Amino acid sequence: MRTHWAGRAFKTLFWVLLASALVGLLINQIAWALVAGLVLYQAWHLRQMIHFQQWLDAGRNELPPEARGLWGDIFDRIHHIQRRDSRMRGKQQLVIDRIQASTAALSDAVVMVDTKGRLEWWNRAAERLLGLRAPDDSGQHVTNLLRDPRFVEYFEANHFGEPLDIASHLNLSTRLQYTITQYGEGEHLMVVRDTSRLHNLEQMRKDFVANVSHELRTPLTVIVGYLETLQDSDEPINPRWKRALQQMEQQSRRMQNLLNDLLLLARLENEDRTIEQRPVDISEMLKSITQDARALSAERGHQIILETGSGIKLSGADAELRSAFSNLAFNAVKYTPDQGEIRLCCWLDEQGAHVSVGDNGAGIAAQHINRLTERFYRVDSSRSTHTGGTGLGLAIVKHVLLRHDGRLDISSTVGKGSTFTCHFPVSRLA
Structure with missing residues (x-):
């Protein structure tokens, strides 16, 4: 295409010079005729450039100006490119609109954070779960709005292999799980989920296991004690009951070990994360x-x-x-x-x-x-x-x-x- 345009440009220039030379022969002023031809040729190009600039300033929806020759091809080519780019932008905008509509319908908060940690975009769920306000909070650093020390430490550590599960800063009875994914050149996509129900169910399970284990511990201790007393008694034991008593004691002690492990595990799960150093x-x-x-x-x-x-x-x-x-x-x-x-x-x-x-x-x-x-x-x-x-x-x-x-x-x-x-x-x- 570049060779075609160059050929057309030289061809046009050749005919302009030839016509100027012929006119110069007729008036016996070849040099001045060539100069006048070149000036007219440049003036024509300048006029087309002005039309080109006006067309660009008018916007993409305007039709290109009427022109012939090389400039007509340029106008048509650029107009074709503009129409193609406009169709591509329309398709891309449709995709963006669908993505934004789908993320807006999510119950989980979705927040986009730029390379400097500033908020770029968020969906409606983020306003409900995190208290973000549009457009006031746009451009604010994420740690200026989410000031929980555990979140600040998690975000600044830049290690997002495991999600962060903490209480909401808006409502302490609400548990939020933060999952951060890095993309692009240091940008972050943060997804925040309300895990209050799962947290409450897990806490109920832990409390149930701990309470049942604690309540069973005393009866089992009494049972084991009486079994030991029966086996250590000076009175002879009926051989039919001796093996039964031994198995009862063995299984009772196994149950005691199980309860001890359950209580230890419950204590490890329920104690605060900070331990004595x-x-x-x-x-x-x-x-x-x-x-x-x-x-x-x-x-x-x-x-x-x-x-x-x-x-x-x-x-x-x-x-x-x-x-x-x-x-x-x-x-x-x-x-x-x-x-x-x-x-x-x-x-x-x-x-x-x-x-x-x-x-x-x-x-x-x-x-x-x-x-x-x-x-x-x-x-x-x-x-x-x-x-x-x-x-x-x-x-x-x-x-x-x-x-x-x-x-x-x-x-x-x-x-x-x-x-x-x-x-x-x-x-x-x-």
Whole structure:
């Protein structure tokens, strides 16, 4: 197209010069005729440029001015491009309108935040849940309007892997879940959902479990006490009842362990996120847990190895950390075959502190690993019943680690064994 236009321009110029030269021959003034022809040629171009500028100033809806030759082609070409762009903009505007209409109908708040943290756009639900007002709040920094310290810390940390669940600043009885996704060049899309109903149901479940566990604890203690008294009595016991009493005592103690784990888990869930910050000597704790694990192993002949440095300390709650590490060690003893190897390790690196418990037992299939920390989830229910497990040990471990800013990694290979590793950030080092 560029070559075509250039050819037409040179062709027009050629004919103008030729006509000027012929006129110059007739009047015997070739030079002046050529100059006059070029001036007229430039004047014509200037006139077309003025028409072009006026057309552009008139707006996109105006038809192009009438013109012939090169300028006619230019006007028609630009007009064609304008019509095509107008159709594309119309389609894009329809898509934008549909997106805005659909997000406006959502019950969840949707907020767009620019690269500097300023509010760009939000739907009607955001006005109801967050109290945003249009157009007054447009351009305001998001932390100037949502001033909860937990949200400010969450937004400024710029780590949005997990949603933030906090009470609403407008109504403390309303729970809001903030989910932030980054897109573009540092922009943020924030989705806020009212989770009050789910939060209340979860709290009711926790309260129910805690209350029932507490109420059952005293009757079970009485039952176990009387069973022990009957079995320790000097009077002979009918052989028909002896085995029954032993099984009753065994199941009662299993129920006691279950209630104790439920109460511990309820306490971990219901206590405030902030815990008492005390230096806990992990090295000494693991030595004590190793001794307890060897005692639990007894005649089963496990080879229990401890590998740890000295003076490794974490800031946190001693009883909670002991409970977590003990659960991992005792689980390894319960589920590792006789004469198997169990290894407890603790080490430091640039990422923080790490505690692992590994064994060379049967291992766990991959489809079970993601669910191991769920309450009462068991890979093999018959095996857990035989070993006296409650199905709550790893759930307790998970909640203890969450309260200490840690995380649990599980790696396992069927037939080769499993390794449970607790990771703690540098900020937890005492």
